[in-house]
Amino acid sequence: MTAGSGDVHTDGHPPAPGRVRVTAPQAGSGAASVRSASPQADGGPTSDIAGVYVRSLIRSQLRLGIVFALGFVVATALFVLAVALVPELDTTFVLGVPLSWLLLGAGVYPLAITVGGLYVRAASRNEARYRALAEDE
Numbered sequence: 001m002t003a004g005s006g007d008v009h010t011d012g013h014p015p016a017p018g019r020v021r022v023t024a025p026q027a028g029s030g031a032a033s034v035r036s037a038s039p040q041a042d043g044g045p046t047s048d049i050a051g052v053y054v055r056s057l058i059r060s061q062l063r064l065g066i067v068f069a070l071g072f073v074v075a076t077a078l079f080v081l082a083v084a085l086v087p088e089l090d091t092t093f094v095l096g097v098p099l100s101w102l103l104l105g106a107g108v109y110p111l112a113i114t115v116g117g118l119y120v121r122a123a124s125r126n127e128a129r130y131r132a133l134a135e136d137e
Contacts, residue, residue, distance in 0.1 A: 050134060057130040061123055068119040075111055080104065 083089055089100035 053130060053133050057126060060126050064119065064122055064126065068115055068122075072112065072115045075115070076108060079107065079111065 083100045083103055086100075089103065090098050092099040094102055
């Protein structure tokens, strides 16, 4: 028996369908532009106040993301600049590798992890504030 030919397995169940690729509607198609008329039907905000809260949350999360991204870029640039301006780091070796290489290769990761952790903490705090406001409504 071949799967997908309409045959039935010995246990009485039809064969499992093959893999199916699911994609979103294309931007220009009619299905992409169809929206529900009522906000309640699509799980959206149920009032104008809730909409204001959601937009405020989105703006604050965007602002937070931009601030942390810029902070990370500036901190990384200062890190690279400091390594470039201190020539003694190129003459100091640790396990046969110049200290400047170690700082650039391994020093940026703790910075990225720290910035990421701080961002998640601040974003969670924003969402908790939003939930508190939404529950009060």
